[in-house]
Structure formats: structure tokens, C-alpha cells
Amino acid sequence: MPAKSGRSSEDVALQIEAAILAGRIMPGESLPSEREMQQQFQVSRGAVREALRALKEKGMLEIRKGAKGGAFVKQVEVSNVSASLALFLKQHPVAPEQLVEFRENIDRTVTMLAIARADDAARQKLLESARKLQVAAAETDPDLEVLGEMDRELNLLLGRMSHNPIFEWVMGALQQGFSSYDYALYEEEDFRRQTVDNWVETARRIAENEPMLALSSISNHYVLLRRCVERRTGDEGTIVQAQQSGINPTPNEQSEEI
Known part of the structure; x- marks a missing residue:
């Protein structure tokens, strides 16, 4: 017209x-x-x-x-949507507890959908990937970047298993932007061991079609995460700024600033 x-x-x-x-x-x-x-x-x-x-x-x-x-x-791809949302999240910092709360609720919903909709092959792939993470984390001097990437891939796989593209986009954005301080869980040996063991337990419960036990494992992950954040973040601003810049502060850097 x-x-x-x-x-x-x-x-x-x-x-x-x-x-x-x-x-x-x-x-x-x-x-x-x-x-x-x-x-x-x-x-x-x-x-x-x-x-x-x-x-x-x-x-x-x-x-x-x-x-x-x-x-x-233009064909808008999932990666484009996730990248844009990730940038938005980086530019609008939120309190750690708000981020953890959001992630926990997303994970619980995605887990229920994965149990209801994913096929056996996807469930077994999730379990195998979790076990590979467990093996990698048990090494004497594990590569934290590799562990972080394996953790991200597990989260993205779980998002795909929901068979809901919106959850997949959001999960992708969270993993590109920041992952609820999950990196901190891998930097300390005791939290690292408990985290990977819990990943295996979560994947096993999903594979065995046990929703209540799977949700219990999800809750346990966020109990660990809250404890870890409380122990490690004497200055929330330092962590938020690091997440915005895409850099995870090392334990030494955090202790110096605290």
C-alpha cells in the first residue's frame, strides 16, 4: 500500500x-x-x-x-536468539539469589518435560555425558575450562530433551551469558565432586523415568550452589562484574578483593 x-x-x-x-x-x-x-x-x-x-x-x-x-x-537461528538474550542478561546484572532461583525453576520444568518427552537414546546420551564429566572431574588436576564446557553441554542437551524450542533458547542464552555461578562449583574440590555425582544421579533418574527423584536431585544441585556462593562471594558486585565481562574470577582474585 x-x-x-x-x-x-x-x-x-x-x-x-x-x-x-x-x-x-x-x-x-x-x-x-x-x-x-x-x-x-x-x-x-x-x-x-x-x-x-x-x-x-x-x-x-x-x-x-x-x-x-x-x-x-533472514533466517533467525536459535543461536542468534540465545546470543541476543545472553547479551541482555550481561548488561542487566541481577542478584545471585535471583539468578539461582530462576535457574532452579527452569531446570525443574525442563527436567519434567525431558522425562515426559525425550526418547531412550537421548536419555542414555545424557547419562553417558554425565558419567564422562564425572570421570574428567576425578582427574588429579582437572581442566576447569573443559569441565565448564561439559557442564554447559549437559544443560543444553537437557534443554533439547524438553522438545520445547523456547526452553532451548533460554537455556542457550543462560549458558552463553552466565550459568548461575556454576563455575564456582568446579573450582573447589569438595563441591566439584558432589556436583558431578549429583549430575550423574539426576541423569540416571531421568533415564529411569523417576520424576520425583530427579527433581530431588535438581534441588540438591541448587543447595550445593547456594552453599558455594555463600562461601565464596563476600562481594557480590565483584562476581556480577566478572560475569558481565565473561570472565570468571579465580579463587586468588576473589580472596584478594574480598
Whole structure:
């Protein structure tokens, strides 16, 4: 439709966005040329370009150059959504207890969905991965980065087992942004051993279709986490700032600042 005068570029952008969201223009498809859109919307080429620029910034379009270039509808991937949410979480720090509380409730819901919906192969994969984490953590001088990555993969696998893409996106964002101070559990030997043992127990209960016992294991994880955070964080601001920057403070750095 002809764009409304006075805010032509905004109206053009809204019409194109509505067409994309309604499925009239599918991911991967190209928009008409700038000249064609200029005629369709009855606006200047500058207004068309401004509308396309705005939609590109929103992540809805990608602009390709060359003979076969133009404006194309962008396929938004789970990783893009998770990365954006992770950035938002980093820029809006919350208190440790609020983050732990949110994670615990998410994990409980995802666990119940995983038990109800995941197939045997996925359940066994979760259990095998948890046991590999347990073995890696039992080494004399374990690589904490490797343990952290294994822990993240377990959480992401559990999210996929829910067969609900929204939970998968949120789990991915939390793991990219920060993981409820889980890294602290792996930096101290006693908490590390209890954490990996509890992961195995949780995975085993999921594999055996025992929801109440699985939820008990989830609760136990967050009991450990709260104890660990209370022991290690004399200055919550230090930890929050480190999480925002994506850097986990070492035990020595924490003790010095405390």
C-alpha cells in the first residue's frame, strides 16, 4: 500500500515486517528491488533504503551485494536468539539469589518435560555425558575450562530433551551469558565432586523415568550452589562484574578483593 506521508520510511518498514511475520515473504526470499518498492510504496528511494536499514538492524533482513544481491529475509537461528538474550542478561546484572532461583525453576520444568518427552537414546546420551564429566572431574588436576564446557553441554542437551524450542533458547542464552555461578562449583574440590555425582544421579533418574527423584536431585544441585556462593562471594558486585565481562574470577582474585 502507498506509505503514509510524514513517516514514509517507518510505514514501509512496518509493511515489510508485517509481510515477513505473516509468512508472505519466507526466509531466504528476496524483496523486490529498491526501484520496484519505490513505485509500490510511492516514496523516495531514500525512504526505502532507510526502511531496509531499520529492518536489517532488527535482524530481519540481510543485504547482499553484487549482481545477485539485494535485500533477503533472514533466517533467525536459535543461536542468534540465545546470543541476543545472553547479551541482555550481561548488561542487566541481577542478584545471585535471583539468578539461582530462576535457574532452579527452569531446570525443574525442563527436567519434567525431558522425562515426559525425550526418547531412550537421548536419555542414555545424557547419562553417558554425565558419567564422562564425572570421570574428567576425578582427574588429579582437572581442566576447569573443559569441565565448564561439559557442564554447559549437559544443560543444553537437557534443554533439547524438553522438545520445547523456547526452553532451548533460554537455556542457550543462560549458558552463553552466565550459568548461575556454576563455575564456582568446579573450582573447589569438595563441591566439584558432589556436583558431578549429583549430575550423574539426576541423569540416571531421568533415564529411569523417576520424576520425583530427579527433581530431588535438581534441588540438591541448587543447595550445593547456594552453599558455594555463600562461601565464596563476600562481594557480590565483584562476581556480577566478572560475569558481565565473561570472565570468571579465580579463587586468588576473589580472596584478594574480598
